[in-house]
Amino acid sequence: MNSPYKTIKSLGVMCSGGDSPGMNAAVRAVVRTAIGLNIDVYGIYKGYAGLLEGNVQKMQIASVSNIVQRGGTILDTSRCLEFFTPEIRQEAAHILCRKQIDGLIVIGGNGSFQGAMDLHREHGIPVIGIPGTIDNDISGTEYTIGFNTAVQTAMDAVDKIRDTASAHARTFLVEVMGHRSSWIALQVGVCTGAEHVVLANEVIDYEKIAGDIKKGIERGKTSSIIIVAEGEKAGLSYQIKEVLMKDFNINVHACVLGHIQRGGTPTALDRLIASKMGYAAVHALKDGLDAHVTAIKKGELTMVPLANCLQGKDDSLSFEVNLIYALGI
Ligand code: F6P
Numbered sequence: 001m002n003s004p005y006k007t008i009k010s011l012g013v014m015c016s017g018g019d020s021p022g023m024n025a026a027v028r029a030v031v032r033t034a035i036g037l038n039i040d041v042y043g044i045y046k047g048y049a050g051l052l053e054g055n056v057q058k059m060q061i062a063s064v065s066n067i068v069q070r071g072g073t074i075l076d077t078s079r080c081l082e083f084f085t086p087e088i089r090q091e092a093a094h095i096l097c098r099k100q101i102d103g104l105i106v107i108g109g110n111g112s113f114q115g116a117m118d119l120h121r122e123h124g125i126p127v128i129g130i131p132g133t134i135d136n137d138i139s140g141t142e143y144t145i146g147f148n149t150a151v152q153t154a155m156d157a158v159d160k161i162r163d164t165a166s167a168h169a170r171t172f173l174v175e176v177m178g179h180r181s182s183w184i185a186l187q188v189g190v191c192t193g194a195e196h197v198v199l200a201n202e203v204i205d206y207e208k209i210a211g212d213i214k215k216g217i218e219r220g221k222t223s224s225i226i227i228v229a230e231g232e233k234a235g236l237s238y239q240i241k242e243v244l245m246k247d248f249n250i251n252v253h254a255c256v257l258g259h260i261q262r263g264g265t266p267t268a269l270d271r272l273i274a275s276k277m278g279y280a281a282v283h284a285l286k287d288g289l290d291a292h293v294t295a296i297k298k299g300e301l302t303m304v305p306l307a308n309c310l311q312g313k314d315d316s317l318s319f320e321v322n323l324i325y326a327l328g329i
């Protein structure tokens with residue numbers, strides 16, 4: 001919905017849900033762009049939970065000095081399940097009104113965007129979303145801030161595991177993050193020459209995994225790496241390990257990379273896209289563009305309706321899936 005007559009004099013910016021490397025670059029761009037346009041900017045600390053506590057501070061240019069290269073988020077974050085309740089959102093709308101915050105920029109993933117959409121629909125608050133999650137699983141955008149850094153971190157880890165796997169002629173199951181999506185697993189699989197990638201939520205074909213490992217050994221391979229997308233709940237690689245050992249007599253090691261993938265210094269790509277998105281989000285609010293998301297489409301930055309960004313993105317038809325099959329033979 002456009003609201004061309006409402007001039008934004010102040011805005012709030014928050015990070016919500018799982019942090020991702022590059023969020024700080026986005027916050028910095030929001031703060032500095034807003035101040036440059038004479039818009040007051042308030043940092044909302046700890047996501048929606050912090051908003052409900054009134055944990056809000058006015059930001060200055062210096063508030064975001066020396067942060068572009070840091071992982072995590074200087075605004076802190078949280079997963080706030082109570083925000084799915086209408087009464088709680090009403091309370092949040094009152095707080096924004098009392099603090100005289102005219103518009104909101106939410107940096108986060110699917111759940112955070114749903115909260116922003118509900119706040120907008122129920123209380124008419126102008127909102128703009130900036131996609132920030134390592135999972136790259138938001139529909140409506142090809143890219144989410146933090147994904148590239150997470151892939152880089154996981155790839156570096158798998159390369160290290162490959163060294164020791166080769167030295168001992170071992171097979172490793174390496175589990176990567178992504179929740180219900182397989183984007184990290186697919187890209188890490190391609191970049192590390194994995195023998196097999198287990199996609200999130202696929203019916204696990206143990207015969208095929210065992211066959212791929214055995215085929216590699218017969219061809220003289222000294223190591224095998226199977227990338228496992230964690231799926232709904234972390235720890236899947238241990239379940240696969242059990243079956244491979246018990247039913248197929250294959251000795252495997254499991255390694256869950258875990259939260260190491262969420263931290264660390266953001267890559268140049270993440271800093272750049274985050275900075276562009278922060279800048280574009282402020283301009284969008286100023287121009288009266290409500291309920292939109294800063295998105296990447298065909299490689300270009302654009303604005304898409306928030307309503308188009310509320311479901312997970314399908315990864316099953318991605319180019320990477322075919323690439324994995326083609327290269328993993
Ligand atoms: O959404 C990002 C993410 O890192 C997922 O990949 C992962 O499943 C989840 O968050 C872990 O969440 P938490 O840190 O709350 O356990």
